[in-house]
Amino acid sequence: MSTEERVREAAVALFAERGFHGTGIRDLAQAAGLSSATLYHYMGTKEDLLAEIMRTSLTALIAEAEKITGDPRERLVALVKMHVQAHAEKPRETTVVDGEMRALTGERRAEIVALRDRYERFWQNAIVDSLKARQLSTADPSIARLALLEMCSGVSRWYSPEGPVKLSDLTVQYADMALGMLGASR
Amino acid sequence: MSTEERVREAAVALFAERGFHGTGIRDLAQAAGLSSATLYHYMGTKEDLLAEIMRTSLTALIAEAEKITGDPRERLVALVKMHVQAHAEKPRETTVVDGEMRALTGERRAEIVALRDRYERFWQNAIVDSLKARQLSTADPSIARLALLEMCSGVSRWYSPEGPVKLSDLTVQYADMALGMLGASR
Numbered sequence: 001m002s003t004e005e006r007v008r009e010a011a012v013a014l015f016a017e018r019g020f021h022g023t024g025i026r027d028l029a030q031a032a033g034l035s036s037a038t039l040y041h042y043m044g045t046k047e048d049l050l051a052e053i054m055r056t057s058l059t060a061l062i063a064e065a066e067k068i069t070g071d072p073r074e075r076l077v078a079l080v081k082m083h084v085q086a087h088a089e090k091p092r093e094t095t096v097v098d099g100e101m102r103a104l105t106g107e108r109r110a111e112i113v114a115l116r117d118r119y120e121r122f123w124q125n126a127i128v129d130s131l132k133a134r135q136l137s138t139a140d141p142s143i144a145r146l147a148l149l150e151m152c153s154g155v156s157r158w159y160s161p162e163g164p165v166k167l168s169d170l171t172v173q174y175a176d177m178a179l180g181m182l183g184a185s186r
Numbered sequence: 187m188s189t190e191e192r193v194r195e196a197a198v199a200l201f202a203e204r205g206f207h208g209t210g211i212r213d214l215a216q217a218a219g220l221s222s223a224t225l226y227h228y229m230g231t232k233e234d235l236l237a238e239i240m241r242t243s244l245t246a247l248i249a250e251a252e253k254i255t256g257d258p259r260e261r262l263v264a265l266v267k268m269h270v271q272a273h274a275e276k277p278r279e280t281t282v283v284d285g286e287m288r289a290l291t292g293e294r295r296a297e298i299v300a301l302r303d304r305y306e307r308f309w310q311n312a313i314v315d316s317l318k319a320r321q322l323s324t325a326d327p328s329i330a331r332l333a334l335l336e337m338c339s340g341v342s343r344w345y346s347p348e349g350p351v352k353l354s355d356l357t358v359q360y361a362d363m364a365l366g367m368l369g370a371s372r
Contacts (some may be wrong), residue, residue: 004199022207029365099285102203139359143351146344147337147363154336165329173325181367 017091123173258315
């Protein structure tokens, strides 16, 4: 594993466990087996590191979302399955992305918020297009998008691959629940 | 406002904004206008204070849930509306309760987890009873409960009373989405 990867893993673990503000540069350096000066050389400030983790995670989600095309309702199902799988497989990364946006400031914050908005637009478009195609019916598409994303992201807080539920069954149940909550015709 | 209330408000604000591990005793004392020693005299340790915030919040939710009786499907609707309203009205308290359980240790953790489990049992029972009464159909009631709670709790992360959505409309849309995701007959 490269030094950058080691630092990144340590930061993901500490930010997820103790929060951004609860993690000191020294904790990070120690967990990665580096001095604070060397850590700074490789990764910049703690906020640089947080932004880098979020950028990587959101860029990966956007790349997956871009592959999803076709029928609006099927797009929504595919987005739900992809998002649930990512949150089940990478609970710590996604916890950091979903929970620490408030810790970013200035340009970095603007950049990461823009990435998140870009990702959420795939969801908004799938919902709005499904409504237009009369495949779904929901009172307010924006509220539906927010509720759906919170529901799916929450998987990172409770799902365990050692538990009784197989990931493939989980994604199917989430897709069914998503269609139901958005008023899909049965 | 009593000293206890002032300390509690400061703690809720700081824990919600910076996380439990990101909040120092000195930050708390300063925000409440006390010395660290006086703060300790009133509230004990930082973990005592966190447990107290969670205990108060969960006990209030349980008290509300206990008032909800009758038809299973109507119980579920009432739980959703009550929970969404509480998370919209007290976003910081509920963020702390939902996000900082991991920071508790030992007996305090056991006590708070037991309270949370007691609260979630109202949801589990409403779902299971609705299934028995054939008012709902969902593949796995426990997954449905977790997904539903995450969806409803997520309101504390994005809802703003200054925004375009009235709280009374929000709770109605959430109740509709909840019934849909649990496969209510229309």
